[in-house]
Amino acid sequence: MTVVLIVLAAIIVVGGAAFVATAARRRARHPGIEAPPAPTAPPKPPPPEVLTVEPEVVEPEAVEPEVVEKPRFRERLGKARSLFAGYVGAVLSRSTIDDETWDDLEEALIRADVGIHGTTVLLHELKARVKSEGITTPDALIEALKADLKKSLAGPDRGLRYEPGPPNVWLFVGVNGVGKTTTIGKVGKQQAAEGRSVLMAAGDTFRAAAAEQLATWAERAGAELVRGTEGGDPSAVVFDAVERAAARGYDVVLADTAGRLHTKVNLMEELRKVRRVAEKAPGQVTEVLLVIDATTGQNGLVQAKQFTEAVDVTGVVLTKLDGTAKGGIALAIQSDLGIPVKLVGLGEQVDDLVAFDPDEFVEALFEE
Amino acid sequence: MFDALSDRFEGIFKRLRGRGRLGEAEIDEVLREIRVALLEADVNVRVARTLIGRIKEQCLAADLAKSLTPAQQVIKIVHDALVDALGGANLKITYASKPPTVVLMAGLQGSGKTTASAKLARWFKQQGRHPLLVGADLQRPAAVEQLRVLGKQVDVPVFSEPSSAVDVAGKGLDEARRLGRDVLIVDTAGRLHIDAELMDEVRRISESIRPDYTFLVVDAMTGQDAVNVAESFNETLSLDGVILSKLDGDARGGAALSVKEVVGKPIAFASVGEKIADFEAFHPERMASRILGMGDVLTLIEKAEEAFDQEEAEQAAAKLAKGQFTLEDFLAQMQQIKKMGPLQNIIGMLPGIPKELKKAEIDDRELARVEAIIRSMTPQERRDPSTINGSRRLRIANGSGMQTSDVNQLLKQFKEVSKMMKMFGKGPKGMRGKGPQLPSMDLGI
Ligand SMILES: Nc1nc2c(ncn2[C@@H]2O[C@H](COP(=O)(O)OP(=O)(O)OP(=O)(O)O)[C@@H](O)[C@H]2O)c(=O)[nH]1
Ligand SMILES: Nc1nc2c(ncn2[C@@H]2O[C@H](COP(=O)(O)OP(=O)(O)O)[C@@H](O)[C@H]2O)c(=O)[nH]1
Ligand SMILES: [Mg+2]
Ligand SMILES: [Mg+2]
Numbered sequence: 001m002t003v004v005l006i007v008l009a010a011i012i013v014v015g016g017a018a019f020v021a022t023a024a025r026r027r028a029r030h031p032g033i034e035a036p037p038a039p040t041a042p043p044k045p046p047p048p049e050v051l052t053v054e055p056e057v058v059e060p061e062a063v064e065p066e067v068v069e070k071p072r073f074r075e076r077l078g079k080a081r082s083l084f085a086g087y088v089g090a091v092l093s094r095s096t097i098d099d100e101t102w103d104d105l106e107e108a109l110i111r112a113d114v115g116i117h118g119t120t121v122l123l124h125e126l127k128a129r130v131k132s133e134g135i136t137t138p139d140a141l142i143e144a145l146k147a148d149l150k151k152s153l154a155g156p157d158r159g160l161r162y163e164p165g166p167p168n169v170w171l172f173v174g175v176n177g178v179g180k181t182t183t184i185g186k187v188g189k190q191q192a193a194e195g196r197s198v199l200m201a202a203g204d205t206f207r208a209a210a211a212e213q214l215a216t217w218a219e220r221a222g223a224e225l226v227r228g229t230e231g232g233d234p235s236a237v238v239f240d241a242v243e244r245a246a247a248r249g250y251d252v253v254l255a256d257t258a259g260r261l262h263t264k265v266n267l268m269e270e271l272r273k274v275r276r277v278a279e280k281a282p283g284q285v286t287e288v289l290l291v292i293d294a295t296t297g298q299n300g301l302v303q304a305k306q307f308t309e310a311v312d313v314t315g316v317v318l319t320k321l322d323g324t325a326k327g328g329i330a331l332a333i334q335s336d337l338g339i340p341v342k343l344v345g346l347g348e349q350v351d352d353l354v355a356f357d358p359d360e361f362v363e364a365l366f367e368e
Numbered sequence: 369m370f371d372a373l374s375d376r377f378e379g380i381f382k383r384l385r386g387r388g389r390l391g392e393a394e395i396d397e398v399l400r401e402i403r404v405a406l407l408e409a410d411v412n413v414r415v416a417r418t419l420i421g422r423i424k425e426q427c428l429a430a431d432l433a434k435s436l437t438p439a440q441q442v443i444k445i446v447h448d449a450l451v452d453a454l455g456g457a458n459l460k461i462t463y464a465s466k467p468p469t470v471v472l473m474a475g476l477q478g479s480g481k482t483t484a485s486a487k488l489a490r491w492f493k494q495q496g497r498h499p500l501l502v503g504a505d506l507q508r509p510a511a512v513e514q515l516r517v518l519g520k521q522v523d524v525p526v527f528s529e530p531s532s533a534v535d536v537a538g539k540g541l542d543e544a545r546r547l548g549r550d551v552l553i554v555d556t557a558g559r560l561h562i563d564a565e566l567m568d569e570v571r572r573i574s575e576s577i578r579p580d581y582t583f584l585v586v587d588a589m590t591g592q593d594a595v596n597v598a599e600s601f602n603e604t605l606s607l608d609g610v611i612l613s614k615l616d617g618d619a620r621g622g623a624a625l626s627v628k629e630v631v632g633k634p635i636a637f638a639s640v641g642e643k644i645a646d647f648e649a650f651h652p653e654r655m656a657s658r659i660l661g662m663g664d665v666l667t668l669i670e671k672a673e674e675a676f677d678q679e680e681a682e683q684a685a686a687k688l689a690k691g692q693f694t695l696e697d698f699l700a701q702m703q704q705i706k707k708m709g710p711l712q713n714i715i716g717m718l719p720g721i722p723k724e725l726k727k728a729e730i731d732d733r734e735l736a737r738v739e740a741i742i743r744s745m746t747p748q749e750r751r752d753p754s755t756i757n758g759s760r761r762l763r764i765a766n767g768s769g770m771q772t773s774d775v776n777q778l779l780k781q782f783k784e785v786s787k788m789m790k791m792f793g794k795g796p797k798g799m800r801g802k803g804p805q806l807p808s809m810d811l812g813i
Contacts, residue, residue, distance in 0.1 A: 008735075009785045011714055012684065012701045107413055113591040116407040176614060176642065177478025177587070206642070208517035209510040216509030261617040265712060266731075293478065297410030297591025299619035320477065323560045325593035348477070348507070 091138045097130065101138060105145065112365060114328035115298050118335070122148060146362050152331065153358035156340035160187075161286040161314070162252070167199070167245035169238070169253045169278040172317075173271060173307055174291035176259030179319035179345055181210065183291055184254045185217025186345070186353035192222050196251040201241030202227035203234040203274060204258040214256050220350050224250070234258065234270065235277040246282035253283065262306030275311045289342065291317045292329070300329035304337055318356065319345030326365060381438045390433035399424055402446055409620035409659045412595045415629045423449050447656050454628055455652035459609045459636040461495075461581070467550040468500070470541065470577050473611075474570055474601055475585035477558030480613030482511065484585050484639050485555040486518035487647035488611075491637075492551045493524065500549035502540030503528035504573060507557035515555055521644055525549070533557065537573045552577070561600030571604050581608045583636070586627050588615045594623035598630040607631050612650060613639035620659050675707035691790040695750040695782060699742045702735070711735060740768035741778050753779050 091104050102123060109119040122145070129135065129144055162168050170187070172180040181204065188198045200218045202225060204210035211227040218225040226244055228237035238255050245253045257274060260267035279285050290313040292300050307313050318327045318341050330341045341356040380398055381390075399420050406416040426445045432438040463469045471488065473481045482505070489499040501519050503526055505511035512528045519526035527543045528536055537554050544552040554577060559566035574582065582605045586594060601607060610627055615638045628635055635650045656662075684701055687693045708714050710732055742750060744767030749756050756764070756779065765772040 008698070008702060008705060008711075008738075009789050011705050011708070012688070012698075012789065110407060110413045111592045113410075113593075116404055175589070175617070177480060179478065207514070208521075209513035212510035212513045213508070261614065263616075263618045293587075293589075295476065295587070295591060295593050295597075296589050297619070297623065298408060299410070299589045299617065300591075302618060320560075323476070323593065324562055324596045325591065329591070 088142060091142060094138055097136065097138060097141055101141070102127075105141075109328065112326035112328035113297055113300075114331055115301070118328075118332050149331070149362045149365075150359055152335055153362065156334070156338070158315070158340050158342045158356055160342060162196075163284060163286050166282045166284050167242060167250050167253050168286040169242060169255055169283045170287040170289060171255045171257065171275060171278060171285060171311065172289050172291060173257050173311060173313070174259060175261050175303055178259065178291045178293040178296075179317070180204075180259065180291045181213050181217065181256050182348065183289075183317050183319060183343070183345060183353065184214065184256050185221055186350055187343070188217065188221030188223045188254055189350045190353065191252055191254075197249070198223040199241055199245045199248075199250040199253050200225045201238050201253055201255040203238050203256045205230055205232045205234050205237060206258040210256070210258065217350075223254070224248075235274045238274050239277045239280075242278060242280075242283035253278075262303050262310075268306065268310045271307075272310050286314075288312055288314050289317050290315070290339070291319055292327075292333075293325075294318050294321045294327035295323065295325040296329055298329065301332045301336065304333045304339060308337060308339065313339055315340055315342035317341070317343040317345060322346045322352070327361075328365075330361075390438065392428065395424065395427050395432065398427070398442055402442075405660060406622060406625075409622035409661070410591050410594075410626075411622035411659065412592050412626035412629075415595065415626045418629065419449060419453060419625070443660075447660060447662075450625065450656035450659060451652045453625055454635065454655050457634060459634040463497075463550065464580055467548075468541070468544040468552040469497075469550065469581070470579040471551065471553045472574055472577065472579035472582045472605070473553065473555050473585060474582065474605060475558060476560065476587070476597060477508075479558065479585045479587045480611075480639055481505075481558065481585045482515055482518065482555050483642065484583075484611050484613060484637070484647075485515065485553050486522050486524075487639060487644055488583075488637070489519070489524040489551075489553055490522040490644055491647060492553075493522065497551045498549050499524050499551040499553055500540065500544045500547065501526045502537060502543075502552060502554040504533045504536045504540070504554050505557035506530065506533055506536065511555075511557065518644070533569055534572045534576055538576045541577050554579070561597045567600065567604050574605050579608075582606070583609050583611050584627070584631070585611045585613055585639075586623060588612050588621040588623060589617065589619040590623040592626075594626040595630050598627040602631050607633055609633050609636040611635075611637045611639060612655075616640045616646065620661060621655060622659050624655050625659060676704045680704070688789050691786070693786055693789055695742050695745065695753060696747060698782070699739070699750065702739060702742075706735065737768075737770065737774070738778060741765075741770055741775055744768040753782070 088104075088108060091101050091108075094101060105126075106119055106123060109122065110116060114122070126141070126145055126148060129148075130141065133144070135141055135144055160170070172184055174180050184200060188200060191198050198221065200214055200221075200223050202211040202214045204214070205228055208230075211225075211230070215225055215227070217223075224244075226237060226241040228234075228240070234257060238253075241253050241255065244250075255274070255278060257271060258267075260271065262268065275285060275288065288311050290304060290307050292303065296303070304313065304316070316330060316333060316339055318330050321327055321344050333339050334341065341361075344354050344356050344361075346352045346354060380394075380401065402423065403416055403420055406419065407413060411419070423446055426449065427442060430441060430445060432441060435441045461469075473485050473488075475481050485501060489501055492499045501515060501524055503512035503515040505515075506528075512526075515528070516526045525547070527540045529539065531539075533556065537556075540554060541552060543549075554573065556570055556573060557566070559570060561567065584598060584601050584605075584607050586597070590597070598607075598610075610624075610631060610633065612621070612624055612635055615621065624635060635652075635655075638648050638650045640646045640648060680700060681704075684693065684697055687697055705711075705714070712732075741764060744764045745753075745756070749760065749764075756775075761772045761775050765775050768775075
């Protein structure tokens with residue numbers, strides 16, 4: 001109650017008083033679009049505490065695991081790298097390393113969403129190397145930068161963790177619209193091709209037609225689907241899915257969740273609960289995959305921090321790398337938080353998912 | 369952040385003053401800080417360069433050396449430059465003389481097109497129009513189903529059929545004419561700006577329905593790539609406006625600047641949540657503050673302006689300053705605050721609120737409990753809580769369905785909070801300054 005009182009007080013003081021002081025001034029202006037009426041947002045009704053879920057189970061149709069040529073990481077990545085290549089090209093076209101070289105490199109890294117902070121650190125170290133190793137040509141400079149980047153990405157195990165025994169629950173989390181559901185479809189197909197039996201849990205009970213979307217993917221992947229009621233409790237859906245997986249001897253449960261912004265306290269709490277429930281016997285959570293859209297800027301690092309704090313993220317899936325965005329925020333996520341990228345999304349088709357390869361990722365960044 | 373930026377400036381200026389002059393070199397140093405701030409906010413590096421150029425000219429022209437508060441002045445210059453870049457002419461919707469007015473929605477995968485389509489439909493309805501939604505995303509599984517559900521929520525019919533995106537759009541137009549709907553909103557599949565085939569598809573849709581307004585929906589979390597996206601979509605579709613989505617998060621949203629620079633057309637709307645009602649006009653001033661990390665005080669004021677009754681607010685402020693704020697006033701103010709939406713959303717906008725408090729779970733049911741207790745008091749008790757003795761406490765507790773310990777807690781805490789409010793009620797410094805700051809508080813959560 002204290003919190004509510006303080007908040008109320010603060011709003012009264014800040015909102016009320018500031019309003020009085022500035023109301024007149026602000027009346028004059030109303031930018032954007034011609035006077036839209038104020039949206040009247042009714043306070044959200046509190047979510048029901050418990051909700052029994054009638055699991056609607058959709059049996060999979062037998063799907064022949066066809067052998068498909070996986071898209072090559074570089075081929076798909078390389079599509080439109082010309083801008084980046086332009087900077088590096090400019091660097092390479094000069095015969096010496098000068099101020100402009102450093103400016104071009106900085107711009108190239110920032111454009112790749114590495115971030116001004118990460119870029120400054122990288123180039124600072126590179127400058128030291130230039131001195132200590134006597135690097136004089138732009139060629140050698142870029143090789144050194146690549147080596148630094150590769151080194152910073154090296155190390156962690158990027159395989160998806162699978163423990164024999166009770167059903168493995170792989171939880172997919174992330175902000176809205178990044179590609180969680182699509183990735184589940186792709187992972188499901190791959191796991192099935194590897195001979196594992198897959199059950200999908202439609203844990204996004206919020207977004208309109210989210211379960212229908214996953215149902216299509218379950219069909220494509222030849223997986224079974226457990227779904228609940230729209231607006232229901234997602235942890236109940238996941239719980240049912242795990243129970244069913246245990247009873248039927250499924251190897252992996254791929255649990256979808258509604259997209260949520262990491263700033264929404266209640267929704268993050270809901271996610272914690274989903275994880276807790278999934279962790280209970282007869283299940284075991286062996287992966288919590290944070291899906292990040294490669295077009296995301298610096299906010300990606302904040303997302304990774306908050307989601308990890310809430311549900312202990314074990315790996316990142318970097319989606320939409322088939323576009324022109326370079327996904328540089330993944331560098332910061334690994335170096336700051338130690339969370340490795342495990343998978344990369346390269347399109348909207350079921351086979352457009354590959355394992356993350358740090359060397360190729362870095363090479364592709366500098367490819368012309 | 370705002371404080372951090374202005375502190376950084378102050379620091380630089382202090383150092384510079386010691387040197388006795390404030391020339392171009394010194395200003396460059398300040399501009400480097402501004403550049404960092406812009407890049408941290410995801411403003412495209414080229415756009416940032418252009419902006420910094422503009423800001424530099426203005427700084428030089430402003431003769432900062434003579435200013436007593438150069439840091440404040442620079443911030444104002446920067447802020448105004450951003451507002452200028454983000455603002456400009458408003459988008460004015462003029463309805464087609466031969467209905468329907470056609471609106472086309474486009475953007476990358478997952479940017480928020482379908483949600484924005486439904487929100488826009490609601491907006492048009494509020495303008496007294498009769499929109500028809502068209503589901504021309506035949507790509508993503510269950511995309512049309514999603515639109516149908518949202519259409520139902522806003523009570524707007526949805527047209528689609530499993531043919532081709534171009535056909536659906538065209539038939540949607542016929543359908544609107546047949547049904548006499550005066551606005552047509554066409555939701556399309558998300559597509560990459562470099563996907564030649566799909567870009568061609570959306571171009572053909574556009575040619576077929578000849579939209580009056582084409583909106584690009586851009587995710588506020590987008591990084592440097594926003595310029596490429598905006599450039600390509602603008603080339604293909606010649607955009608009329610931008611809708612910025614997911615502004616309810618904490619992304620600084622520099623992409624807004626990038627996109628605006630490239631497209632040169634107004635950012636018309638801001639999508640601020642997953643619910644249909646979370647949709648508002650775009651405010652360049654707020655966005656500028658946000659990109660610079662200056663908090664969301666303006667949004668708060670805006671909301672307060674809508675919710676608060678001016679006279680009552682003035683009276684309350686006066687009482688606050690005099691320490692005469694009673695539970696009765698509190699109850700009255702609470703009614704206004706409730707109109708501002710969920711507490712959790714509002715608290716994010718408060719300046720100077722400790723982090724722990726922002727992260728604390730604020731349940732609007734708590735609000736109802738507080739209200740129930742206060743409502744169970746007599747007006748006399750609300751004005752003078754000291755009259756509330758043991759038996760009255762029990763009566764209040766029973767009346768509100770709470771425990772006497774809850775009543776005690778509320779009374780005790782209201783006393784403390786009153787003290788706090790008295791301190792801050794004494795005249796806000798005006799929003800041009802930092803706004804009233806709340807001290808760090810012992811939260812006892
Ligand atoms: N928090 C928040 N979520 C939003 C906002 N707008 C849309 N979303 C969510 O973002 C996700 C994607 O939104 P959609 O409207 O389906 O996006 P889309 O562009 O139609 O996506 P595709 O059709 O898949 O390309 C959904 O989970 C929406 O609920 C917003 O302003 N804030
Ligand atoms: N180009 C591209 N699009 C993708 C990729 N992954 C997902 N998408 C698209 O992004 C949109 C949002 O994906 P969805 O799985 O619904 O996201 P969710 O809201 O996180 O579950 C859909 O239109 C997907 O088709 C990818 O790797 N590349
Ligand atoms: Mg989803
Ligand atoms: Mg859509």
